[in-house]
Amino acid sequence: MKNRDVFTAYLNAFTTGDLDTASQYIADDFDFQGPIVQATGKQAFFDNISPDLVAMTRGFKLLRQFEQDDEVCSIYEYQIETPAGQGAIFMMEWCMVKDGQLAASKLVFDSAQFAALLPG
DSSP states (O other), rough: OOHHHHHHHHHHHHHHHHHHHHHHEEEEEEEEOOOOOOSSSSSHHHHHHHHHHHEEEEEEEEEEEEETTTTEEEEEEEEEEEEEEEEEEEEEEEEEETTEEEEEEEEEOOOHHHHHHOOO
């Protein structure tokens, strides 16, 4: 499996609410850096995922993906639906893949755009 396929399989599982499958693509010492959550370790990452986030996620649309050696950069629209509305949040995620698992990820998105779709 190519490194880009590892990320895409992870994101597909995550955005369909299949966190058990998503976790298979994450290394135990995973390092995640995002605008809202930062976590070191697979368990810490999944402990920071809100059930509300899983419930409002409606998939993703991959726009572009670049791969070089063990690095994958993916640009996608993260689709959510809440009582406040529905929309697609433009995201960019830069990952390191080692031994078929995500070892590190840096996620960038407009947190204000995301917050505007949250209820209350």
